[in-house]
Amino acid sequence: MTSKELVKxxxxxxxxxxxxxxxVIDISEISIIADYFIxxxxxxxxxxxxxxNNVEEKLYQAEVTPSHIEGYNHANWILMDFNDIIIHVFNxxxxxxxxxxxxxxxxxKVNIFDL
Numbered sequence: 001m002t003s004k005e006l007v008k009x010x011x012x013x014x015x016x017x018x019x020x021x022x023x024v025i026d027i028s029e030i031s032i033i034a035d036y037f038i039x040x041x042x043x044x045x046x047x048x049x050x051x052x053n054n055v056e057e058k059l060y061q062a063e064v065t066p067s068h069i070e071g072y073n074h075a076n077w078i079l080m081d082f083n084d085i086i087i088h089v090f091n092x093x094x095x096x097x098x099x100x101x102x103x104x105x106x107x108x109k110v111n112i113f114d115l
Contacts, residue, residue, distance in 0.1 A: 003034075022039070
């Protein structure tokens with residue numbers, strides 16, 4: 001499965017659970033850690049966990065498992081590493097504080113419909 005296909009599945013999973021301001025950044029030309037970052041927000045701890053759970057479930061159905069997940073217990077920032085894509089699910093306060101979109105601004109923002 002290509003990284004673009006993984007991004008589509010993850011994006012749809014986040015959208016299905018009403019993720020806030022879902023952003024996809026192509027970092028393949030500026031970093032070796034992954035091809036894409038997906039950043040999404042949730043309104044509260046329960047929604048952040050629901051977003052992460054849905055992503056994990058949908059990718060598992062596609063026979064893809066994460067190499068690492070961290071931050072689930074506190075649910076302020078859940079990082080899900082699927083090797084070619086890395087998914088960041090934040091509560092909105094922490095998302096504004098860490099501002100990954102600014103840090104990774106050299107990457108290319110991707111319109112999901114272009115994938």
